[in-house]
């Protein structure tokens with residue numbers, strides 16, 4: 719648990735995150751939604767960028783890379799193998815099971831196709847950190863645009879399997895609108911009601927709602943709860959396969 723984390727807002731609702739290893743001085747950016755706030759964050763911290771870990775190819779996650787790399791030419795751009803060709807200036811491609819080091823910190827690559835076909839997330843097991851990009855949000859999940867719903871459900875089950883005390887970081891601050899939808903699916907969930915109030919208070923104080931404990935998300939995020947009877951019943955699919963329940967919840971969110 720030696721990593722230092724700095725999260726900062728980018729664009730209208732994206733997050734940038736820096737992961738710093740004090741032992742070696744290495745610093746990774748998780749995606750680069752926007753160059754200026756990323757360079758400012760690095761300058762404020764006095765950290766030298768050594769790595770850029772890309773979750774997926776969408777512009778709001780990679781468009782800041784060229785400008786940041788011009789300032790830190792040695793920074794290595796790590797890109798998902800499934801879509802690396804569409805990530806600017808990528809240096810290496812990584813796939814499921816690969817290890818990505820940031821100085822002495824180690825992360826594992828988990829492939830989570832669905833939002834995009836090549837989407838990956840980075841899990842720092844020793845640091846109990848998960849950088850989920852646009853696969854998983856607090857109380858939500860990414861729009862499923864490039865794979866069948868069942869494939870996205872498989873991706874989410876990989877994240878459900880991670881330890882409860884993992885800190886979840888995401889690509890966007892969508893918690894409030896996600897909470898409003900989640901309450902339509904799971905209105906009797908008291909932990910969800912409490913977290914909605916907590917998130918509102920954080921935002922009112924000008925703070926981010928992320929990170930959040932993955933264990934809490936498992937208890938309140940309807941997209942992770944396709945096996946829960948209350949969620950199944952709420953969408954009229956009690957006892958049905960979780961992939962079908964997930965698909966129905968996601969369809970309802972698309973129309974919400």
Ligand code: ZN
Pocket residue numbers: 774776833852
């Ligand atoms: Zn995206």
Ligand code: FE
Pocket residue numbers: 776778779852889890
């Ligand atoms: Fe995004």
